[in-house]
Amino acid sequence: MTAYDRRxxxxxxxxxxxxxxxxxxxxxxxxxxxxxxQIEKAQERFExxxxxxxxxxxxxxxxxxxxxxxxxxxxxxxxxRTVRATPNEKLTGWTLExxxxxxxxxxxxxxxxxxxxxxxxxxxxxxCGLIVRQGERAATRKGQEQTTLDQATMEQLxxxxxx
Numbered sequence: 758m759t760a761y762d763r764r765x766x767x768x769x770x771x772x773x774x775x776x777x778x779x780x781x782x783x784x785x786x787x788x789x790x791x792x793x794x795q796i797e798k799a800q801e802r803f804e805x806x807x808x809x810x811x812x813x814x815x816x817x818x819x820x821x822x823x824x825x826x827x828x829x830x831x832x833x834x835x836x837x838r839t840v841r842a843t844p845n846e847k848l849t850g851w852t853l854e855x856x857x858x859x860x861x862x863x864x865x866x867x868x869x870x871x872x873x874x875x876x877x878x879x880x881x882x883x884x885c886g887l888i889v890r891q892g893e894r895a896a897t898r899k900g901q902e903q904t905t906l907d908q909a910t911m912e913q914l915x916x917x918x919x920x
Contacts, residue, residue: 767802808916870883
């Protein structure tokens with residue numbers, strides 16, 4: 758829905774509201790005056806959008822926005838990234854502990870990379886070593902989580918700690 762369509766819909770909804778208020782038997786002049794003022798403002802916004810639609814610059818910008826919103830959005834956004842081809846990792850569903858662990862991992866990895874560069878490793882060697890390092894770290898954490906889960910399961914048993 759374009760901005761023009763939204764303004765048109767807004768205006769028509771306010772006009773329908775005014776018509777319903779007029780049809781009501783006890784007409785409230787204060788409410789009717791408020792709705793009339795809202796209609797005037799909506800009419801002004803509707804006229805502004807109508808004028809914008811005639812401007813070439815605005816139409817060009819609007820056309821670009823439509824292209825970005827539809828097919829081609831991913832390619833456009835990827836082409837604007839200077840260093841990487843993928844967007845940043847989404848952390849919205851993460852807990853504070855997970856975010857802190859990620860930050861500590863990032864610091865650790867950056868230090869590891871710097872030390873390897875000082876040793877004279879090539880870029881490919883560093884990338885491969887980093888992948889191995891991150892895989893080992895993930896496996897270790899998964900093992901620790903499993904151990905913690907096993908411990909919690911054992912503690913739930915009725916005979917736990919009775920020896």
